Amino acid sequence: MVLTSSTQQVLGRQAPAFELPDADGRLVALEDFAAAPALLVVFWCNHCPFVKHLKRAFAEFAAAYQPRGLAVVAINSNDIETFPQDGPEHMQRDSETFGYEFDYVLDSSQDVARAYDAACTPDFFLFDAQRRLVYHGQFDASRPGNDVPITGEDLRAACDAVLAGAEVAAKQVPSIGCNIKWRT
Secondary structure: OOEEEOOOOOOOOEOOOOEEEEOOOOEEEHHHHOOOOEEEEEEOOOOOHHHHHHHHHHHHHHHHHHHHOEEEEEEEOOOOOOOHHHOHHHHHHHHHHHOOOOEEEEOOOOHHHHHHOOOEEOEEEEEOOOOEEEEOOOOOOOOOOOOOOOOOHHHHHHHHHHHOOOOOOOOOOOOEEEEOOOOO
């Protein structure tokens, strides 16, 4: 595990297009979320301790915000040859175990992670209705072993603002997690 923080992003940039398969091979594309007033793209995986720390809380967060209009897609860009525990069968198991009601897709080429300039898992990108980036930061200040309760307060505040048509706070704390496992 290499502790990595998300890279600074230019707010207002457009969401890069993608079309990726889920664990069953069904293709999911950026256009599938065109009607949603907000879109959360999160770079995610199965084995990272930082993701493991948030799995249940993030599933609950998504379940609470999706009915309010937030579309959610999790993208696994890790090299599954080197890290087979991040492969499709494990993605399917995590989806069932934690009750993911959002799309969880595999970026085996890693092209989408590069297009988004994703750096770590988890790495959260929140886009408004025009698919302009309005938030790129942490879920909250909780980390494995730091005894800070998991609340999702940072991401919740950003989602609440964008769903209400308000400005998202300019101060955004980078997400911290494991580096994306790039193919060599």
